[in-house]
Amino acid sequence: MPELPEVEALALDLSGRLEGRAIAKVHLAAFSALKTFDPPLSAVEGAFVEGVTRHGKFLDISVGGLHLVLHLARAGWVRWRDEVPPVPPRPSTKSTLAARIVLDDDTGLDVTEAGTRKSLALYVVRSPADVEGIARLGPDPLGDGFTLQVLSDILQKAGRAQIKGVLRYQSNIAGIGNAYSDELLHAARLSPFKPSNSLTQTELETLYGAIRGVIGDAVTRSRGLAASQLKGEKKTNMAVHGRAGEACPVCGDVVREVSFADSSLQYCPTCQTGGKLLADRRMSKLLK
Structure with a gap:
């Protein structure tokens, strides 16, 4: 399971790759992964990425005034693709692919989850605090407030x-x-x-x-x-x-x-x- 150090590094790595790029399309391959409906997933398409941050073990991609939030759970991961396949992925319960984020230069991210116990979660929200798991987080162990x-x-x-x-x-x-x-x-x-x-x-x-x-x-x-x-x-x-x-x-x-x-x-x-x-x-x- 990715924990604070890995998610912190993922946020830093993705920030360098995503900032200033527009999200062209988000393909949802595992419908159960999407936990929100308003705003819709399509709301981030065509918008520019403004930054990538972390809240506990949550990844937060700020895009077009909204937040595309990922929780990778036990067996989730993010894989960078220098070239995204031209054919959109088909939804399948047998695939490890949960979602594919395609950027405006045809690079992108595959969000994957191994195993049969599917608990990876994807949210589109107006504020990170709209995600219940983020709203109830305790103090960050590396923050100044953790005394x-x-x-x-x-x-x-x-x-x-x-x-x-x-x-x-x-x-x-x-x-x-x-x-x-x-x-x-x-x-x-x-x-x-x-x-x-x-x-x-x-x-x-x-x-x-x-x-x-x-x-x-x-x-x-x-x-x-x-x-x-x-x-x-x-x-x-x-x-x-x-x-x-x-x-x-x-x-x-x-x-x-x-x-x-x-x-x-x-x-x-x-x-x-x-x-x-x-x-x-x-x-x-x-x-x-």
Whole structure:
């Protein structure tokens, strides 16, 4: 799933490619992807792109006074095409193509989604706040408003909820997903199942530094990369996420995994749980 650093880099890459170009046509290949009807999708056709920005994990293409907003969900991506095929794509439930954006010079973007679980979303709105997911976003972890006190308030309000889930919830903090929550908890040496309101002041400060550091470093590494390079960059720099069975780069212990119905997490027992293994089942508790 693209998270804050990748979406930030996508916005920067697309800004350089799209600004000043007009959208000639938007072909919708997956009708379920379009979540709005007023303004219609055709309203952006013939208009010039004014900029590309990010809100959490949402991409926002400002065009002709409107906003073409994308949420890439779990398996979505954006692929640049130097030359767009002359034949429009046919709607199909079997294709990975969700939408194709054609520019006035016959270049364009393919918005794709792999897998059978289709949750990619496309919106045409007058204001980004008209998208419910954007309207309820929490603070950006790299923004000036995300302070140590703000983080403390978020964790205290969450009570005894497991900290990994609290960090991933977009109304708490915008842009952190499954992968980077694993990474920053590893950097902060915290169990993913630690109750959110149980952190000491030292642990709170360490977690705040890890959020700023892990996310900030990932953004710095990704900045300037083309969309085709971002997935590889993300995977290469993961310390524990996606690395179950490999050695922890900090202590050398084996990275472990907890699997759930539709996701998994990875952690280092030595760095994060005092050497104890987490039970690999839903609602896991530390093994005794």
